[in-house]
Amino acid sequence: MRNPTNAMPLPVSRLALIALGLLGATLTMVAAARERHGAPELETIPSLDVPRYLGAWYEIAKYPNRFQKQCDSNTTAHYSQLPDGSLQVLNRCRRADGRYDEAVGQARQIGPADSPRLEVRFAPGWLSFLPMVWGDYWVIDLDPDYQLAAVSEPKREYLWILSRTPTVPRQTLAALLDRLDRQGFDTGKLEMTKQTR
Secondary structure (H helix, E strand, O other): OOOOOOOOOOOOOHHHHHHHHHHHHHHHHHHHHHHHOOOOOOOOOOOOHHHOOOOOEEEEOOOOHHHOOOOOOEEEEEEEEEOOOOOOEEEEEOOOOOEEEEEEEEEEEEOOOOOOOOEEEEOHHHHOOHHHHOEEEEEEEEEEOEEEEEEEEEEEEEEEEEEEEOOOOOHHHHHHHHHHOOOOOOOOOOEEOOOOO
């Protein structure tokens, strides 16, 4: 007599159906992952005139990130030219207790002198030879007057909207958000930055 706890072997046709079902489920999950992460390659602006980009920028909005968790308001970025041709980056924000937090970094262009693709590091200079201390900083949208910019990186995990002024007209911002939507960004994730100046 057969032991009732032993599973009976399945006929080959049933095994094939189960295998096909599992394969189909796997392919569906892979397709869904590609749809989420397989957006077309991130496009930058055609060229960047670095001297025009220098100076102060106000953060208008950003994707929330771990390295700005302490920032409550008045986030700014200031870019200036260094003697070696790279850029100094000074990021500043106000904490909830009123104190200011500052981070000084360095940026360098990747490619020709008008490349909109930069890398930024905030690690100490003696670590600059390590590739992992550099993060991508791609200018993906910039108006002709260099007054409103959007910055991101190839994976679209980070996004910042920067302006020369603490506020941006609603219609201008809406047009930029529409362009970012078309670039594959989830603009619903953006967190508006309080600017109290």
